[in-house]
Amino acid sequence: MSEHNGDVNGNGGGGARGGLSLVPKTGVKQAMKDFKSDQEVRWCPGCGDYAILAAVQSFVPELGLRRENMVFVSGIGCSSRFPYYMNTYGFHSIHGRAPAIATGLAASRPDLSVWVITGDGDALSIGGNHLIHALRRNVNLNILLFNNRIYGLTKGQYSPTSEVGKITKSTPMGSLDRPFNPISLALGAEATFVARTVDSDRRHLQSVLRQATEHRGASLVEIYQNCNIFNDGAFDALKDPEQRDDITLRLEHGRPIASASKAARRTADGGIEVVPRSEVSEEEILVHDAHRADPSTAFALSRLDEPAFEHVPIGVFRSVERPSYDELMADQLAEAVDRAGSGDLDGLLMAGDTWRIG
Amino acid sequence: MTKQVQRLDRVIIRFAGDSGDGMQLTGDRFTAGTAEFGNDLSTLPNFPAEIRAPAGTLPGVSSFQLHFADHDILTPGDAPNVLVAMNPAALKANLGDLPRGADVIANVDEFTRRNLQKVGYEANPLEDDSLAEWRVHAVPLTSLTVRALEGFALSKKDAERCKNMFALGLLSWLYHRPTEATIRFLESKFAKSPDIAKANIAAFQAGWNYGETTESFSVSYEVKPARLAPGVYRNISGNQALAYGLIAASVRSRLPLFLGSYPITPASDILHELSRHKRFGIRTFQAEDEIAGVGAALGAAFGGALGVTTTSGPGVALKAETVGLAVTTELPLIVVDVQRAGPSTGMPTKTEQTDLLMAMYGRNGESPLPIVAPSTPSDCFDAAIEAARIAVKYRTPVMLLSDGYLANGSEPWKVPSAADLPDISTAFADTPNGDDGTTFLPFSRDPVTLARPWAIPGTAGLEHRIGGIEKADGTGNISYDPGNHDRMVRLRQAKIDGIARDIPPLEVDDPDGGARVLVIGWGSTYGPIAAAVRRVRRAGGRVAQAHLRHLNPLPANTGEVLRSYDRVLLPEINLGQLALLLRARFLVDVIGHNRVRGLPFKAEELAAVIQDVIDSE
Numbered sequence A: 001m002s003e004h005n006g007d008v009n010g011n012g013g014g015g016a017r018g019g020l021s022l023v024p025k026t027g028v029k030q031a032m033k034d035f036k037s038d039q040e041v042r043w044c045p046g047c048g049d050y051a052i053l054a055a056v057q058s059f060v061p062e063l064g065l066r067r068e069n070m071v072f073v074s075g076i077g078c079s080s081r082f083p084y085y086m087n088t089y090g091f092h093s094i095h096g097r098a099p100a101i102a103t104g105l106a107a108s109r110p111d112l113s114v115w116v117i118t119g120d121g122d123a124l125s126i127g128g129n130h131l132i133h134a135l136r137r138n139v140n141l142n143i144l145l146f147n148n149r150i151y152g153l154t155k156g157q158y159s160p161t162s163e164v165g166k167i168t169k170s171t172p173m174g175s176l177d178r179p180f181n182p183i184s185l186a187l188g189a190e191a192t193f194v195a196r197t198v199d200s201d202r203r204h205l206q207s208v209l210r211q212a213t214e215h216r217g218a219s220l221v222e223i224y225q226n227c228n229i230f231n232d233g234a235f236d237a238l239k240d241p242e243q244r245d246d247i248t249l250r251l252e253h254g255r256p257i258a259s260a261s262k263a264a265r266r267t268a269d270g271g272i273e274v275v276p277r278s279e280v281s282e283e284e285i286l287v288h289d290a291h292r293a294d295p296s297t298a299f300a301l302s303r304l305d306e307p308a309f310e311h312v313p314i315g316v317f318r319s320v321e322r323p324s325y326d327e328l329m330a331d332q333l334a335e336a337v338d339r340a341g342s343g344d345l346d347g348l349l350m351a352g353d354t355w356r357i358g
Numbered sequence B: 001m002t003k004q005v006q007r008l009d010r011v012i013i014r015f016a017g018d019s020g021d022g023m024q025l026t027g028d029r030f031t032a033g034t035a036e037f038g039n040d041l042s043t044l045p046n047f048p049a050e051i052r053a054p055a056g057t058l059p060g061v062s063s064f065q066l067h068f069a070d071h072d073i074l075t076p077g078d079a080p081n082v083l084v085a086m087n088p089a090a091l092k093a094n095l096g097d098l099p100r101g102a103d104v105i106a107n108v109d110e111f112t113r114r115n116l117q118k119v120g121y122e123a124n125p126l127e128d129d130s131l132a133e134w135r136v137h138a139v140p141l142t143s144l145t146v147r148a149l150e151g152f153a154l155s156k157k158d159a160e161r162c163k164n165m166f167a168l169g170l171l172s173w174l175y176h177r178p179t180e181a182t183i184r185f186l187e188s189k190f191a192k193s194p195d196i197a198k199a200n201i202a203a204f205q206a207g208w209n210y211g212e213t214t215e216s217f218s219v220s221y222e223v224k225p226a227r228l229a230p231g232v233y234r235n236i237s238g239n240q241a242l243a244y245g246l247i248a249a250s251v252r253s254r255l256p257l258f259l260g261s262y263p264i265t266p267a268s269d270i271l272h273e274l275s276r277h278k279r280f281g282i283r284t285f286q287a288e289d290e291i292a293g294v295g296a297a298l299g300a301a302f303g304g305a306l307g308v309t310t311t312s313g314p315g316v317a318l319k320a321e322t323v324g325l326a327v328t329t330e331l332p333l334i335v336v337d338v339q340r341a342g343p344s345t346g347m348p349t350k351t352e353q354t355d356l357l358m359a360m361y362g363r364n365g366e367s368p369l370p371i372v373a374p375s376t377p378s379d380c381f382d383a384a385i386e387a388a389r390i391a392v393k394y395r396t397p398v399m400l401l402s403d404g405y406l407a408n409g410s411e412p413w414k415v416p417s418a419a420d421l422p423d424i425s426t427a428f429a430d431t432p433n434g435d436d437g438t439t440f441l442p443f444s445r446d447p448v449t450l451a452r453p454w455a456i457p458g459t460a461g462l463e464h465r466i467g468g469i470e471k472a473d474g475t476g477n478i479s480y481d482p483g484n485h486d487r488m489v490r491l492r493q494a495k496i497d498g499i500a501r502d503i504p505p506l507e508v509d510d511p512d513g514g515a516r517v518l519v520i521g522w523g524s525t526y527g528p529i530a531a532a533v534r535r536v537r538r539a540g541g542r543v544a545q546a547h548l549r550h551l552n553p554l555p556a557n558t559g560e561v562l563r564s565y566d567r568v569l570l571p572e573i574n575l576g577q578l579a580l581l582l583r584a585r586f587l588v589d590v591i592g593h594n595r596v597r598g599l600p601f602k603a604e605e606l607a608a609v610i611q612d613v614i615d616s617e
């Protein structure tokens, strides 16, 4: 049995740090199998969650982190079963509350790589409040939002990302509410890292995860995930070999924003439009700047898939540096000690107006 | 003029004024002087929930009551001997509590037509004989203050604002309070504006001198210091004691404290206090809501911190789901509920004991947890350490039930030395505990405490997953097995029930040994009940007293104690919540005495109730 040690206090100094620089590294070479738990995976056959799980399990070995310093925290929903399948520490918590629970963990343990696994209902409906606050605080979390635009676990009601008019068991005449765009929402919530990827494109998914883990602070990764039981084919347009190269705009920092047949350019009023590639010169094509401090271009890019799937940007919309919450908190603790020395209980209890009897 | 000095054994003063008149500060300073002088004391602030209710109205009245004595006392007192009324509203709101013959010091300057009308006085009560039952001292506090500050470069308004210090000076003279500490306090409070500091000090001294020279006060009073046990004392409120108890628990458990909280009256002061002590490695997190506050605390506990959340009133309802998660994941967590009048928003600044059943049962499923309730403001310190001890040792959320009366009330506290506080440290798991020597069973249990291992992230070889879904006994894997669920429900219950072996027995105070009536209570009613018991005994009645600190589990001898009396009386500031539990559990015909007025019991009222029960024998 070990005593509590100083690591847990995590009282580090300040300064910008790389994404996982405070998480201890393993000297041992890891493989995908090291991250598979002994639990039987229980999603429906064909569910997009399998592909995401495999992509994460085969990606994390390259981080070279000590497995025991990784924690997956989830809420409730199909995707939230994810932690059970990772051979790391895991916490399957309450519907919507994973960002709050993960905030307490990440804020007090900078030596951990903390991941939040959530879905569109979990993150954007019941847990919307916690998500936006985790993002604005820039808590050091990798938040993977599996967006299947439907409630799966409760058997097929419309979700906060379902398109208007969605016919489901709870909306036989069509849903009335306008959906959230998770990317727009995250940008509005002052998120420092916002990206989108697709369950079926493992290479892209892993390249986004790589950038998300390099980012210190909150990174939100929306993953379009197919629910083949209740919302099958929701993202087929992005997967169909006939059209996917035309409608997918890959966002890569410093590269022109264009698909095989389309390109993005600035409009006269400062917005962004997508036009046939033949209509623009190479110089006119908007070059992606993910590190731009002002989020308005990223926001404009996030609006391009309205109406749905005419052209869909995927990749990293925004990646800017800002101190993460745990660092700021640890800095204050360190500063308090610098100013007045570390806490002395007798000194505290005896402070103020005291008097002696006898 | 030499004035007469009269010796008293105890005095109850109530300062009352508009919320903007600084009555809480005035009361605090009088208390500090009284503490320094060495009297025993007990205080009761009473203020509106509105930050600035309309000036001069009844809802805007704020008051501070102080009871001090030359012997040990238990409550802030039933009825004031002296009322300081800064305006007509303060007089009207408090007159009903004033016994015949009490002194009223009224700020006559504020008894204007308009102010009188605001509270429905048709005539000025200072001028007719409607106050004949009381000894009225009409003092022009505002104009005397303004005159005393004539030499200062202050606006009239700023000068008028110093009238509370004038009143404090007058009362300090009247009761022979030391003045140095108040002067020092004013110097440091207004360090940034020395002119204001000087003006307040001048007003304070002018009030003192006024008492000395005026003819309206012919007598001053002396209350000798109390003979308390030897030691170093300080005055402390319940919220401050609770915050200090949490810091002490962090030090004595060697766990970093993580507080997740959302501002709510009257619990916020605990958040404020803990936020000031970062050099103890304390992380305070002001969350986006009550749910995130407790969620973050639980997340931190998973990571090896002493996780704490603090709340009041409806906040505790919002936390229920997460507390249930802490019950089933068996992680240490301290949930502080500073009870206030409900339901819903209720009366935020008023006290109640109405969350006991919420603490016991306010979660879905069978989700037992230990409950600890402090009995006095200073006891909040020890109760917080006890809650932490149980949480850490048994890996369980613990409810700590304070209330508004304890939170804001204060009393002298004999300061303990850190080394005398219990060592409540625990050990994290660091090796696999399975029979094969390599697997880790996060839900195997200590044979004595039934606590599961606390294995924190960062510990190699103990990687495991926990969650809200039912867990298989031992492995902690998801399980829907009926037999397993039944076993786990019973194990969680047995773990909490077993804590009864680890807490002191219920003690009965019955000096003569012949009482046939027991009065039992819990939480903040300790002072009023004990004061009432003293009165009854002084009058020749025989009554035994017992007070519960652990509400769940109850001390092992509780049933035996209850059954050994003919009558059991239980006063509670609710409609009989503990009575329900005791009746159900022990089949004892507990007699309830219940008032839910947002105020503590009065000793006189309880003494009469006790006497009635004795007489009905």
Ligand code: SF4
Pocket (backbone or CB within 6 Å): A042, A043, A044, A046, A047, A048, A049, A078, A079, A148, A152, A153, A226, A227, A228, A229, A230
């Ligand atoms: S219901 Fe849909 S999202 Fe859930 S596991 Fe099945 S396919 Fe996947």
